Structure formats: C-alpha cells, structure tokens
Amino acid sequence: MEIVLIGLNHRTASVEVRERVAFTPEQAQEAAEQLRARGILEETLVLSTCNRSELYGVPRENATDSAGAVELFVASFHQLSMSELDKSLYRHRDSQAVRHLFRVSAGLDSMLLGEAEILGQVRDAYQIALDRGQTGPVLNRMFQAALEVGKRVRTETDLGTKPVSVAFSGVKLAERIFGKLNNHRALIVGAGATSEQVVRHLCDRGLKQLRVINRTPEHAVDLASRFGGEVIPWEKLPQALDWPDLIVTSVSVEEPILSRALIERAMAARGNRALLVIDLGVPRNAASDVADVYNTYLYNVDDLTEIVEQNKKARVAEIPRAEAIIDEHVEKFLHWQAGVAAGAVLGDLRQKLSAEREAFVQERLASMPHLSEADRAQVAAMMQEFLDRVVISPAERMRGIPELRRKLQNFEAIRDLFHLDREKP
Amino acid sequence: MTSPYVIVTLLFYAASLALYVWNLREPSRAAGIGATSCLVVGLGLHYLALLARSRLIHGVPYDDLFGSLSLFAWLVAFTYLCLEAIHRRRAVGPFVLPIVLGVFLLAHLPEARQINAPPAQGPLFAFHVTLNILAYAAFMIACILSVIFLIQNWRLRKRKLGEVGWRFPALDVLERMARSSVMIGCVSLAVGTAAGLITEHRLRGTYWTGDPKVIITVVILLIYVCYTVLSGTAAWRGARASALCIFNFMFVIFSYSIVNRYLSHFHRY
Numbered sequence: 001m002e003i004v005l006i007g008l009n010h011r012t013a014s015v016e017v018r019e020r021v022a023f024t025p026e027q028a029q030e031a032a033e034q035l036r037a038r039g040i041l042e043e044t045l046v047l048s049t050c051n052r053s054e055l056y057g058v059p060r061e062n063a064t065d066s067a068g069a070v071e072l073f074v075a076s077f078h079q080l081s082m083s084e085l086d087k088s089l090y091r092h093r094d095s096q097a098v099r100h101l102f103r104v105s106a107g108l109d110s111m112l113l114g115e116a117e118i119l120g121q122v123r124d125a126y127q128i129a130l131d132r133g134q135t136g137p138v139l140n141r142m143f144q145a146a147l148e149v150g151k152r153v154r155t156e157t158d159l160g161t162k163p164v165s166v167a168f169s170g171v172k173l174a175e176r177i178f179g180k181l182n183n184h185r186a187l188i189v190g191a192g193a194t195s196e197q198v199v200r201h202l203c204d205r206g207l208k209q210l211r212v213i214n215r216t217p218e219h220a221v222d223l224a225s226r227f228g229g230e231v232i233p234w235e236k237l238p239q240a241l242d243w244p245d246l247i248v249t250s251v252s253v254e255e256p257i258l259s260r261a262l263i264e265r266a267m268a269a270r271g272n273r274a275l276l277v278i279d280l281g282v283p284r285n286a287a288s289d290v291a292d293v294y295n296t297y298l299y300n301v302d303d304l305t306e307i308v309e310q311n312k313k314a315r316v317a318e319i320p321r322a323e324a325i326i327d328e329h330v331e332k333f334l335h336w337q338a339g340v341a342a343g344a345v346l347g348d349l350r351q352k353l354s355a356e357r358e359a360f361v362q363e364r365l366a367s368m369p370h371l372s373e374a375d376r377a378q379v380a381a382m383m384q385e386f387l388d389r390v391v392i393s394p395a396e397r398m399r400g401i402p403e404l405r406r407k408l409q410n411f412e413a414i415r416d417l418f419h420l421d422r423e424k425p
Numbered sequence: 426m427t428s429p430y431v432i433v434t435l436l437f438y439a440a441s442l443a444l445y446v447w448n449l450r451e452p453s454r455a456a457g458i459g460a461t462s463c464l465v466v467g468l469g470l471h472y473l474a475l476l477a478r479s480r481l482i483h484g485v486p487y488d489d490l491f492g493s494l495s496l497f498a499w500l501v502a503f504t505y506l507c508l509e510a511i512h513r514r515r516a517v518g519p520f521v522l523p524i525v526l527g528v529f530l531l532a533h534l535p536e537a538r539q540i541n542a543p544p545a546q547g548p549l550f551a552f553h554v555t556l557n558i559l560a561y562a563a564f565m566i567a568c569i570l571s572v573i574f575l576i577q578n579w580r581l582r583k584r585k586l587g588e589v590g591w592r593f594p595a596l597d598v599l600e601r602m603a604r605s606s607v608m609i610g611c612v613s614l615a616v617g618t619a620a621g622l623i624t625e626h627r628l629r630g631t632y633w634t635g636d637p638k639v640i641i642t643v644v645i646l647l648i649y650v651c652y653t654v655l656s657g658t659a660a661w662r663g664a665r666a667s668a669l670c671i672f673n674f675m676f677v678i679f680s681y682s683i684v685n686r687y688l689s690h691f692h693r694y
Contacts, residue, residue, distance in 0.1 A: 156453045162591055172591075176581060179595035271659040274596065291582065295663045303584045314588065321451075 001138055001341055004067045005097035006074060006089060007047075007054030010111050013088035021078050021085070023048035025128070031055070031077055032134045040069045043136035045129040045143065047104075049121045051111050056101065058138045067091055098142055098333050102326045105150035107160060114159035114315045114322075119150035141336060149329045156325065159318040162311035166304045167197035169311070170278040171205055173304075174246050177276050177297060182206040187244035188229070189237070190251035191219035194280045198248045199227050213240055215251065241266035245273065250280035258286040263293050278304070349418055350392060357383050428481075430474035431533045437467035438502075438526045445518035449589060457515050464506060464522070471499050471529065487554055490685055494532035496555070498525050500562035504609075508566065508602060516593045520569045550624045556617025557642070561677055563610030564649065568674035570603040571667035578664050600663070603670055604656055607649055614646050637688040641680040648673045 008021060023031060028046035035041045041057035048054070055074065059066030075085050092100050100109070105122045107114040126143040129135045135143070154160040163169040171181075178184050186202055188195050191214040199210065210229030213236070214220035220231045232240045241247065241262060249258065258277065263286075267275060272295050279286040279300040291298040361380050365371065371379070444460035447453075475495060479486040487493040505521040573593060580590045594602070621639070622632045633639070652673055656666035 152454065158452065158588075158591075173581075173586075175595060176577075176586070176591070176593075177596050179597045268659070272662045274663060294665075297581050299584060306584075307586070321453075 001337060001344075002059055002066070003094050003097045003138060003142065004041075004057050004059060004070060005054060005092040005100060006067060006070045007052060008085075008088045008090065009052035009054075009109065012090055017084070017088045018051065018053065020080060021053045021074065021088075022050075023053055027077075028125070029128070029132060029134075031073075032129060032132070034077075035070065035073060036134065038073070039063075040066060040073060043139045044134050045125060045139050047122060047125045049118065052104070052109075054104075056097065056139060056142070058136060067093070095330060095334055098145075099326065099330050101142060101146045102149045102329055105146040106153040106322050106326060107150070108153075108319065108322055108326075112164060113312075114154075114164075114318070116154065116160050119147070119154070122150065123147055137340070138337070142333060145329050145333050149326055152325050152329075153322045157318045157321045159315055159322050162307075162314055164308055164311050164315065165197070166280065166301060166308055167194065168201050169304045169307045170198055170248065170280070170299065171201040173278070173297075173299060173307075174202075174276050175205065177274055178245055180206065181246075182208055184245040185209040185211070185243060186246040186248060187232075187240055188212045188223070189247060189249035189257070189285065190214055190281070191216070191223040192250055194250045195248060196223060198278070198280070199223065199229075202246075202248075203227050211240065211243065213237055238262055238265070242269040244275070246276045246278070248278045248280065249285040251285055253281065253285060254283065256283075256285055256287040258290055260287055260289045260293060263290045263296055267293055267296060280304075346392075346396065352418060353387050353391060354384075357387055428474050428477035428533075430470050430477055434467050434470040434474050435526070435529065435533075437463045437470060438522060438529060441467055442519065442522035442526060445515060445522055448515055449519050449592060452592065460515060460518060461506075461509065464502060464518075468499065468502055468506065471495070471502070474533070475499065485551065485554075487558065491532045491535055493554070493558055494528050497558050497562055497565075498528040498532060500559050501525050501528070501565050504559075504562050504566050504606070508606070512594065512598065512602065514594045514598075517570065517573060520573060521566065524565060524569065547624075549620050549627075553617050553620035553624055556613045556620065560610040560614035560617060561681065563606045563613060564645075564674055564677050567603045567606040567610065567670050570599050570606065571670040574599040574603065574667040575664060575671075578667070596663075600656075600666070603667065604653065607653055607670065611646065611649050611653065614642065614649070618642055618646065637684050638680070641676065641684050645673070645676050645680060648676060 008018065010018070013021070023046050028048055032044040032046050035044045035055075035057065039060060040063070042060045043058040045056045046054070047056065055070055057066070057070060063069075071085070071089065071091075072082065074080075074089075075082050090100075101122075103109045105119055107116065107118055110118050122143070126135070126147070130140065163172040174181060174184075181202065184207065186199075186207055186209070188199055188210065191212055195212075199212075202210070210224070210227055211232050212220040212224040212229050213232040213234060214223075215234050217231065217233070223229070224231045237257065241258075247258070251257065258279075263275070263277070274295050274297070276297045277286050277290060277299070279298065282301060284300055286298055286300070288298075290296060357380075361383055365376050365379065441460050441463035444456050444463060448456040448460055475486040475492075478492055478495065482489075482492070485492075487496045501521065502525045505517070505525075509515060509518065574596060577590060577593050577596060577599065580586050581596070593599070618639075621642075625634060625639075626632050652666065652669050655661040655669065661669065
C-alpha cells in the first residue's frame with residue numbers, strides 16, 4: 001500500500017516549465033486513465049492548478065520503481081525530456097506524500113500563504129477522480145483527510161481569515177460591517193484592473209447587486225456585463241451614491257470626486273444606513289473628511305495596505321498551529337494505513353494457516369481409519385481452535401492496537417515469517 | 426455558599442470564561458467546544474443549585490433578591506447560549522461570562538435563609554417574576570452587544586481593527602442581535618408586568634398601587650420601546666442606538682439596586 005507523489009510547483013519550477021506540465025481537466029482525466037490502464041498505478045489523482053501539477057498514486061502490488069515509471073509517463077505525456085523535467089520535480093512517498101498533500105490543502109505550500117482557493121481545487125480534483133472511479137480506499141481516505149485538514153486549519157487558525165490582498169481586504173472589511181453581502185449593493189466608480197479585482201471578490205462573496213460608473217462608458221459596460229451589473233452614466237454620480245452600501249472608487253482624478261457634502265446628502269437620502277467607501281485611487285478619490293460623516297467608514301489604499309502587511313505577519317505566525325493540525329492528521333492517517341496493512345496480512349495469514357491445517361489434518365487422519373466421521377470433525381475443529389488461539393487471536397490484537405504495531409516496528413515481517421508472499425500469484 | 430453545586434457551577438463558569446477568552450485570542454475548535462460545553466454543564470449545575478436553594482428556603486428559589494439574581498444569571502447564560510447556537514459566534518462569550526460569573530457569585534455569597542413566604546403565590550405570580558427576570562436578562566445581553574458594537578464601530582472608524590477585531594461579528598449582526606434581544610425583553614416585560622398587575626389586583630383589589638418598582642418597570646418598558654422605534658430611524662441608526670441601549674440599561678440597574686433595596690414597598694426585589 002505504497003503512496004507515491006510526483007509533482008512540481010512555483011518553488012521548484014519556472015513558470016515556463018509549469019505551463020508545459022500543466023494538465024487541463026481533460027488531460028488530467030486522460031493521464032489518470034492511462035496510468036491505470038498501463039498498470040503503473042492502481043489509484044491515481046492529478047491535481048493541477050496554476051502554480052502546481054501533482055500526480056498522486058498508489059502503485060499495484062509488487063510494482064517496482066513505480067515513481068520512476070510515473071516520471072517517465074509525465075515526461076512523455078507532455079513531450080518533455082527527462083533532463084528538462086528532472087530538476088523541477090519533487091518526489092515523495094508514503095508519509096511524506098501525505099504530509100505534502102495536507103500542507104497543500106492547508107495553504108501552507110501556496111505562493112500566497114494560507115490562500116483559500118487551493119482547498120476548492122483539491123476538492124474538485126478529488127471529486128472528479130472519485131466520480132470516474134480513479135481513486136480507491138487509500139487515496140479516498142487521504143484526500144478526505146486533506147479536505148478536513150484544510151477546513152480545520154482555516155477555522156482553527158488565522159492563516160486564512162485575514163486578507164492579504166488590498167482588493168480582498170476591502171471586501172473582508174465590508175463583511176465586518178455588513179455581515180453577509182448577499183443582501184447588499186455595491187457601486188464601482190472606475191472600471192480599471194483594481195476595480196475588477198474587487199468586483200470579482202465581491203461577486204464570489206455573493207454580492208446582491210452591482211452598479212458600475214466610469215468616465216469611459218465602454219469600460220463600464222465591459223465590466224458590468226462580465227459580472228452581471230448595471231451601468232450608470234458618469235453624470236449621475238451624485239444621485240447614484242444614494243443606492244449602494246459599499247462604494248469602491250479607483251479613478252484617476254486631480255481632486256476628490258467624493259466630497260463630504262456629497263456623502264452627507266447621500267447618507268440623508270439613504271436613511272443613514274451604514275456606508276463603506278473603499279478609495280483605491282491615487283490621488284485619493286474621497287476627501288478625508290468623508291470619514292467624519294455619521295455611519296460612514298472610509299478606507300483608502302494606504303489603510304488597506306497597512307492591514308495587508310499586518311495580516312501577512314499574522315499569517316506567518318500561525319504556521320506552527322497549522323503544522324500541529326497537520327501532524328495530528330498525518331499520524332491519524334498512518335494509523336489507519338497501518339491498520340489496513342495489518343488487516344491484509346492477517347487475511348493472508350488466516351488463509352495460509354487454514355490451508356496448512358486442512359492438509360495437515362487430512363494427512364494425519366489418513367493413518368487413523370478407526371476414527372468415526374464425528375471424531376474426525378472434532379479433531380479438525382480442535383486444530384482450528386488451537387490455531388485461532390495461538391496465532392490468529394494475537395494477530396487480531398495487532399490490527400486493533402496501534403501501539404502494538406508501533407512496538408513491532410515492521411508489521412510486514414510477518415509476511416516473511418510465515419512465507420505469505422510465496423502464496424501470492 | 427449553601428450548596429456544593431454552587432462551587433462546582435462557579436468552577437465550570439470560570440472554566441468556560443477562560444476558554445472563551447482563549448478562543449477569542451487564539452481560535453481553536455477544542456477551546457471553542459470546551460467553552461460551550463463548560464457553559465452547558467455550568468447551566469445544568471446552576472439549575473441544580475437553584476433547586477437546592479429552593480429546598481433550603483422552602484420556597485421558590487427567587488423568593489429573595491439574591492435568589493432572583495441567581496435566576497437572572499442563569500437566564501443571561503441561557504439566552505446567550507441560544508444566541509450562540511443561532512448565530513454560531515463565540516466572540517461575545519468573553520463579555521457575557523464575566524457578568525454571569527459575577528452575578529452568580531453575588532447571589533450565592535450570602536447564606537441562603539428561609540424567609541416568610543410572599544403574600545402573592547401561584548402560577549401567575551411565578552409567571553410574572555420569571556418573565557420580568559427574563560426581560561432583564563435580555564436587556565443585559567442587548568447592553569453587552571451594544572458595548573461590543575461601539576468598540577467595534579470605533580475600531581472600524583479609526584481603522585484600528587487589530588487582531589481581535591476580525592473575530593467579532595459584523596456590526597450589522599451585532600445590531601440585529603441587540604435589537605432582537607430587546608424585542609424579547611420588551612415582550613417579556615410587558616406580559617410579565619401585566620401578570621404582576623393582575624396578581625396585584627387579586628391581592629389588593631387594585632391594579633395600580635403607585636409602588637416605585639412598578640413605576641420604574643413601566644419607565645423601563647417605555648424607554649426600551651423608544652429604543653426599538655428609534656434604532657430603525659435615520660438619525661439614531663448605528664452607534665447612537667447602541668449608546669441609547671446602554672443608557673437604558675442604567676435604568677435596569679437602578680431598578681435592580683436602589684429601587685429594590687430602598688424604594689419599593691411591596692416588592693422584595
């Protein structure tokens with residue numbers, strides 16, 4: 001029950017190599033099918049994101065150098081030479097592979113420490129492989145544990161709670177004021193790249209309604225159409241301020257376009273409901289005294305950058321806590337794996353001893369013709385009971401008690417001891 | 426301290442408080458579940474302590490001021506637990522538990538003594554007392570939520586959210602929680618007071634005796650109704666409504682302290 005992992009990521013490979021080794025969803029399926037069809041792996045899962053391509057697998061029993069075979073397969077699949085690929089790849093086995101996956105799902109191995117998207121990507125990759133029957137008991141257990149690790153790390157540590165991008169910080173701030181955004185409205189003033197990032201995050205968080213206002217209407221139409229928003233003409237900016245709970249502004253202007261008087265008028269029109277103004281423009285788009293208006297919260301790009309810097313430090317400080325959760329789950333997985341291995345050995349042992357007992361009893365009973373059928377059956381039952389008591393019962397205990405397995409160090413030695421492998425086809 | 430349950434309850438409440446604070450500083454599933462579990466066990470033990478007190482004084486546990494304080498602490502903890510279950514937020518716990526712990530301690534420090542049975546008896550009277558104490562517990566929760574709202578609002582306006590600020594519920598959630606808590610309090614107080622007036626009528630043949638306790642209770646009901654109306658208006662929405670909620674609670678404290686001890690003619694608390 002070996003586990004192999006072959007992969008590369010943003011730390012080990014340049015973007016050129018990563019691009020060449022990336023798997024589209026269709027390619028990922030095809031690669032997984034081929035690896036199984038060629039008998040290289042019994043269980044497979046391809047995890048491919050913009051920053052990593054990883055292939056997890058469980059080789060067939062008695063397979064030799066399956067990791068090497070997977071490497072060769074990846075090279076040939078992407079039409080690369082091994083020399084091109086070799087120095088970019090990392091190879092992990094068993095507990096190291098498990099730990100690596102858990103770190104990935106926790107966001108510890110991401111370019112942006114603690115990012116949340118990776119957990120969804122792991123979940124999607126696992127779901128696809130599961131639906132197509134490409135995983136088996138080992139990878140199922142491993143990926144389910146990885147998803148649990150990712151969830152726990154995000155709920156029990158601050159690794160993923162605090163935003164580390166300016167755009168996302170603004171959105172998270174909005175959630176600190178309004179709670180869920182699915183009942184709130186946003187007005188985007190300016191349709192540049194920064195605005196788009198914010199809009200993307202807002203829509204991901206379930207924003208109810210969106211309006212875009214821009215001096216160049218074509219840009220506003222483009223942004224609004226991609227995210228299902230409405231376009232408002234630039235001249236109607238003052239009136240448009242009555243409508244949103246959140247204003248995100250990032251236009252290039254000499255003087256602030258949002259004055260205190262304008263916001264005060266808007267607040268009066270909207271019954272003083274809380275208003276968050278995120279000013280991402282440089283020079284600033286909102287006058288600083290807008291912050292003094294009752295129930296108005298104003299954040300400019302410097303405020304958000306400061307939050308981001310604090311949060312980055314806080315995320316790094318959370319690594320030991322995330323690692324502790326990972327350690328706990330790696331240990332748990334290894335216990336489970338050892339239990340399954342023990343079960344397999346036990347099954348073989350039981351089968352082997354039954355066959356031996358049967359042959360032994362037949363041989364001995366052949367020289368005792370005076371025994372009745374009932375006596376023969378009783379002798380056979382006694383032999384079985386003896387074997388159960390002396391060998392099977394202690395072995396059963398081994399399956400149930402992890403501590404005992406740890407003491408024995410190498411449970412597989414039982415195979416050699418009883419010549420179990422010789423019986424395998 | 427009259428009952429062994431009191432010590433154990435105190436320990437569980439203290440453990441719950443410690444775990445809630447820990448969970449706020451360093452969120453962890455174990456600390457969070459531990460905090461809630463200790464609170465649940467504490468509530469169970471507190472209930473047993475109330476029963477023990479009841480047996481000792483041969484009457485309902487809230488026959489005197491201290492007993493009513495104990496019931497008040499129990500209802501505050503219970504109401505908070507319900508809010509936690511509904512909103513799935515533990516960040517308010519560190520603010521509620523000190524109150525529960527303090528009031529519980531205050532209630533059980535003096536030895537419980539048997540006192541003369543009150544002239545009013547029966548289920549309607551029990552209904553009156555329980556509902557009024559529940560109302561005060563709800564107002565207490567609303568006050569705590571309003572304090573947190575003001576702190577969080579100040580942090581957000583000053584752009585000083587800090588470590589803990591990210592873990593508190595959103596302002597909107599805090600405001601809604603406070604408002605629903607006040608609603609519960611108003612309904613309980615209105616029904617409870619009505620039950621009290623009917624009891625009064627049965628006992629003395631009149632609904633209105635001009636007792637200062639009744640007057641302050643009606644005042645409290647009115648100012649909280651004002652809060653529910655004003656908190657939805659443009660001028661008061663947000664921080665002002667929260668400040669008003671805290672101000673209103675001063676009347677509850679006044680009713681529970683000065684009025685109970687020195688002014689009321691018929692009420693023991």
